[in-house]
Amino acid sequence: MRVEVDLRGRVCADVSAAAGEVLVVIGPNGAGKSTLLRAIAGLEPGRVRVGDDDWTDREVPRRRVGYVFQDQSLFPHLSALDNVAFGPRARGRSRREADAAARGWLERFGIPDLAGRKPRELSGGQAQRVAIARALATDPDVLLLDEPFTGLDVSAQMALRNELGEHLRDFAGVTLLVTHDAIDAATLADRVLVLDEGRVAQVGHPAEVAAEPRTPHVARLVGLNLVPGGDELIAFPPDAVTVSLTEPEGSSRLRWRGPVATLAPHGDAVRLLVHAAPDLLADLTPAAAAELGLVPGREVWLSAKATAVSRYGARG
Template identity: 80%
Template structure:
């Protein structure tokens, strides 16, 4: 597998009733896969790894990964929740993939120790998974996936279940290793931070289909699904052949219908009221559901509470319009 064009992944996958996705990924690229629960994100990764029955093709260097036995796919997989072998030490967990391919023990352990050191857990090599914290165990799991020098690295929500501070530290570490990774990485995530800081491109799944793809900044600026809009903190309104996106702080909340032809307006019932930085954020059940940020003083003056009927409006100059596809 030599030369960048030859190592490009060209996939057209179908897991009947669950996901149907066509996409490409280049060597050295991190592709973030995002979408709501049940969109088919994990199923897509599991299809590439050979863990579910799948139709279609996934061509890498002219070879269809889907036609290869799982052990020959050169795919590394990191699940959410670590899933280390409980009876093996951290060192043996990381060396496992190499040993299963016939690498002599001493050589496999040398590679495993190097990867544990790179992730800052080399001193924990002799510990079993039950003796590791969540963050330590996930570092071992990622080291195990990278130790086999995979062509494709599949990361299925690797930060889920970890403390926020541990997530931040591990995100930085993983980002550093991904920058040096010559293969292709697919990262399933539900966090906009991951997509914006780790990914070169974003693939949006919705209802098992590809709804959008592009650079993270492009997807964040012009979201095409409500899930992505919420992920990046925007309101999204479908206006036929156009989509309208705007920030919650561009929304004016009033009890009476707003005046002025230059304003877009919606009426709805307040669903939730919660602090959001220096503001108070409202979720209003309008058509569609919308977010609005108001000052604490305005929230008190208007008596904003769940169940309150309100009007929402935004100036036409405060919204972004782009073609619906």
């Protein structure tokens, strides 16, 4: 199965995905990620094809889509069971069949005892499980997940991420998951799609995208510096950067200069953000930071050995 989306004029994204594939969509705020999902669902205008079917003019109720919104959007007046049963009933199944399907999904997510509770009586993690179960209960061709772990504490995120991964392995349709978290891409994605300013900037396996990011947002997401240079990009980690107060010597070194913007603990190191051209990250020991007298606003030189950087074409 292929999903093709074309939102010419606002989000110029031609997207395709195979049946059973999890496509994780990342990009900076305003890149068009949520707009892409809303267009597939029929909530925004756009040309959409799923397999051989043209969904462009298909009304929202007739699109076989399961949608998990950022705020869950559970029906507040319905119980967890009735929320999950809503989709099957809307598609013509009897109340008994819909309730049975809903109970089955609540069981699969480990929350059958919450069937009678209203959304206000659920924790964030519980409510999100109900929202995902509601989306899957409709037996959709396309599952849309818009930042499903937002607002949950770290332990709840980890638990729900693992559970969702198990369910997605059995899901025969296409999944598009919007996220700002590199962990989601690394653990759930078959492929990663990078949107930047409404356009597809990069598509590939998570490891490929992480190794050769093509936008500053993705580079920051995976903890790399990214410097454009003509037709090539240069990527390197913060711990490959040397910080000094005077210009470094040696022709084998790449160098940049700028003021320190911020200093913050990062594991056992101190991480600097320096307003060079472009902004760069550097890791150094607390002792080295103290010896250099680093404070916001202080001019520093950053350098990296040519052998410590990765070079690749600006276009994949």
